[in-house]
Amino acid sequence: MSTLRRLIDPYLLMLIATVAIAAVLPARGEWAVVAEWVTTAAVALLFFLYGARLSPAAIWAGLSHWRLQSMVFASTFVLFPLIGLAVNAVFGRFLAPEIAVGLLYLSLLPSTVQSSIAFTSIARGNVPAALCSASLSNLLGVVLTPLLVTFLLPGASGGISLKAVEDISLQILLPFVLGQAARPLIGAFLSRHAKLVGYVDRGSILLVVYAAFSAGMVAGIWGKLDVLDLGLVFLLNILVLGAVMVTLTIASRRLGFSKEDEIAIVFCGSKKGMVSGIPMAAILFAGQAVSLIVLPLMLFHQIQLFVCAVLARRYAERPEGEPAPVKETAELPA
Template sequence: MGISSKLAAAKLDGFVLGIVAAAVLASIFPVSGTAENVLTWVTKISVALLFLLYGARLSPTEALEGVKHWRLHSVVLASTYILFPLIGLALRILAPTVLTDDLYTGVLYLCLVPSTIQSSIAFTSIARGNVAGAVVSASLSNILGVFVTPLLVILLMNTSGQATVGVSAVGDILLQLLVPFVVGQLLRPLVADWLSRHSAPTKIVDRGSILLIVYSAFSASMNEHVWSSESVWHIVAVVVVCAGLLAVILAVTALIGRWLKFDRADRIVILFCGSKKSLASGLPMASVLFAGQPVGLIVLPLLIFHQIQLIVCAVLAGRYERQEVA
């Protein structure tokens, strides 16, 4: 695989353009009334199907074997669910001057979601890191995120005066995300081989559900006129804050890996898995946790952070690979 192919993730691919198109289309043609209700249910079904497929694809045996490397996974999870939230809370000083309250809520929310799975593993592989460790760390982050993220949202956002999330939202998360995941695990013996041979259905559901969520979120935002209060400078500020947040996390995870004397392969896992935030998990959770609130604005920082992390981490992965070859 050539360097140009390995850095392809840094470009605006069709999926990223699709996300932008869904947001623009929803802003121009928002749905309402019966159409909005239909869209809501279609989105919920697609999200449930997405987590069912996640459950069917994850091997319990491989997960249990990988969990034995507890020291590595503990560092990744600490970065995802301790370091990120602490920085998110510290960024409260930016509201309401640099960031509006809704945009700050979005920044704090992105700090609470799980790590990515696909891109973390892909970049670890390119950088010649511990791929098995990345698989388990990223998977553990997402499985625990079904419980941890809603609880962190309730604890940190309700107590800090941000978006209000009730305990009932945890029940909604369990019903819409965890139950389908468990069903997928139960169905795994029947469908795992077929899914390994046919990646197209999973990709369609994976990306299609995210596009539906983006369209639904931005459509609701237009109906609620939430964008009329936001200036271009506030949006630019979100981009700068997301870029700065990623830079800090990358620096800290790199230093921690060296300080704790992990080998090169494990340091790469900490760097890539510990610095990522999942769009695939974060958007479905936001659609449940922030129902009836300006979801479009709340998920905007996550959308921006996701694209920045792809670009930066693709470049870093290529650099690590060249260092290993040299």
């Protein structure tokens, strides 16, 4: 049974079931609005709980860990674009023009926030550093992504969206600050009930998957491609994700990072954010087939969640024998 559980991850099955439900019963109309609000509330609750659990010293340790932050930044805004350019140069001629643009656009986006931190927590990694890396990536991405798009995709139009900064602040930073304020009241309770944060971790990701896949089903973007096109985009996404994750894992170990730091680097540095990517695409590619341009991003988002669910489970099963440096992992969620 233990071997079977390793081969069939229950959380991966839950992700697959969520996608299946979204395909059969996508959120439409008023239900789509309700799903969006519930997802937003779940993510806000997740960051409130993180704020209540993490000590200010642990947060500062994450911010001051410049080597780790540099690795994630380099992966997100240097390694990914280079791989995206290479893949586009080799395979772009086999794809519809909008899909080829979307594949390169995917590589220019910032990291995700909620799933990066959630999977780092599940894997028992350096959560404060992951929180800082993912949040900083999104804030920088508001400026860097449009600049990269303008430079590498001259056909794009539009400008830099300040709304993304507001969304990040309201959905992530504000709940986190409120959690920090509530820490003296509920911090000890949350430390005694670590599974509560874990349930919110997993639940928030399932809600994001359902809302995102529902939006794609309602927009009908899946029906605009044949099976061969869809299969090629799927394989190229796996190729890009695999290349980045393998590179980050090897580099983290060669550079002497702890296992907790490696987990944060791999999960934060290999992600691309759909929550910020789709609104940016609507502005940067105004008047173009945005639904097709964001298709590689939507597929990549699903793939990275499935892969990271399995990888986080494997990381979490490692022995407890090797303690993490106190400076960088103080009061991490279990």
